[in-house]
Amino acid sequence: MTLSMARFPQIYLYGPIDADAPQRFEALMKSGRIRPGSDIYLNSPGGSIDAGLALGRLFRQGSMVTHLGTPRPPKQSLYINRSARCEGACAYAYLGGLYRWAVSGSDRIGFPTYPAQQTPAPVTAYLKDMDIDLGMLTAASAGSTPTGGSSVDPTLWPNGDQMLAKGLANNGRQNLIATYKYGQGTPSLELKLADRNGEHEISFLCKPGGAEVTTRDTIGAVRARQIVARELRSYFELNQQENLPQQAGATAVDQSVVLHRIYPLNQLPQLASAQAMGAWVRDRTGIRYGFAFEVTGVRKVLNDFSNACTQATQQHS
Incomplete structure (x- = not known):
């Protein structure tokens, strides 16, 4: 995973999540370059689910704050795309934030969904540790496909209001x-x-x-x-x-x-x-x-x- 650091405490993580991403991130935490409570901005098409879960646990360990976002492009850049997309392993990593900001604008986040009782055990354990209701990420939550067939969309794409309602985001505050x-x-x-x-x-x-x-x-x-x-x-x-x-x-x-x-x-x-x-x-x-x-x-x-x-x-x- 490519890592670019803006002014502290904003950390931008973008690109596919490979198997070694958690080890690299943890090394930066131990060195003090990424400090507890940092803002983590994510923009990733996904990657290794196990690595995404491990990253999320590191975020929670460091009381990190997760967002979707892209780093500021160089002044000489001709192409500017400010939209961020966080899918699969990235979405699981996002849930590790102690405080999690809901998507806004054109940013999108996609959570993998599974039929009831078929969620992989590591994912179930992770969601429980992160205080996320597993029922919010079942296949039924995603709804039917546009064709109206019996299959369901394997990815849940909630908007900001839905993320708050489902407890996937808390916009900087925990429950009263x-x-x-x-x-x-x-x-x-x-x-x-x-x-x-x-x-x-x-x-x-x-x-x-x-x-x-x-x-x-x-x-x-x-x-x-x-x-x-x-x-x-x-x-x-x-x-x-x-x-x-x-x-x-x-x-x-x-x-x-x-x-x-x-x-x-x-x-x-x-x-x-x-x-x-x-x-x-x-x-x-x-x-x-x-x-x-x-x-x-x-x-x-x-x-x-x-x-x-x-x-x-x-x-x-």
């Missing part, structure tokens, strides 16, 4: 994890999401005076201290609206920017019906730093916490 607990009569809720920029957390602890909200934006110690030093005000965000603003309310704790607030009990139904939440620090120039994520997928957990907290406070009043 919601943890609801009810211990010793005190409901609590923790929402966590990791993305390319760090780890983000919003937790709620039910108390008689309101739900104690703690947000953590884990982005590194130096970055956290810099943001807090610039703070004009900070606030909890609900459905893209400022909530509970406060001056000098953010603190830098270890690797994180931390906010503490008390959310009024009479507003808990708003939490239960929320579509998005976040936490932000705004500086004196108007620039804001923080995070937000959608919470519609954990609506039941939000309802459970809201109802339990309301009942718990009524019992203690």
Whole structure:
């Protein structure tokens, strides 16, 4: 596999994937020329499936970020083709990215599909290790051939929206994890999401005076201290609206920017019906730093916490 390195951390891999490609890539990782968390841009017609699986495992080992893309052509080049194509072994390698960006524009990615129960064992094991649902890559997922015959297209060519819906891409963020607990009569809720920029957390602890909200934006110690030093005000965000603003309310704790607030009990139904939440620090120039994520997928957990907290406070009043 030919490898061309643009400015760090962008790595371009293009051409057929031969059997030795993983060994060459691993050697560059060990030498430090390809660092953990690098952006990997793929453009390959495929090649050795085993090599593609091995490359994918190296990508995941190094927390790489996978895209489709082509290197910038030389200025003197007369022919410019910016479209990338990633098929077969390349598509499997793409799935090794910890964060995977869906195709856009004229780029195309083609995943091999197999009839149910006939997927090769190494592929099945690989998809399981990469947290990819095998059912998304069965022959049935590809649909019938244009002729309407009984055979199916052996390659699945999803667009960007389909890749996100099937979990083949995540566009730089992992799934939101919601943890609801009810211990010793005190409901609590923790929402966590990791993305390319760090780890983000919003937790709620039910108390008689309101739900104690703690947000953590884990982005590194130096970055956290810099943001807090610039703070004009900070606030909890609900459905893209400022909530509970406060001056000098953010603190830098270890690797994180931390906010503490008390959310009024009479507003808990708003939490239960929320579509998005976040936490932000705004500086004196108007620039804001923080995070937000959608919470519609954990609506039941939000309802459970809201109802339990309301009942718990009524019992203690």
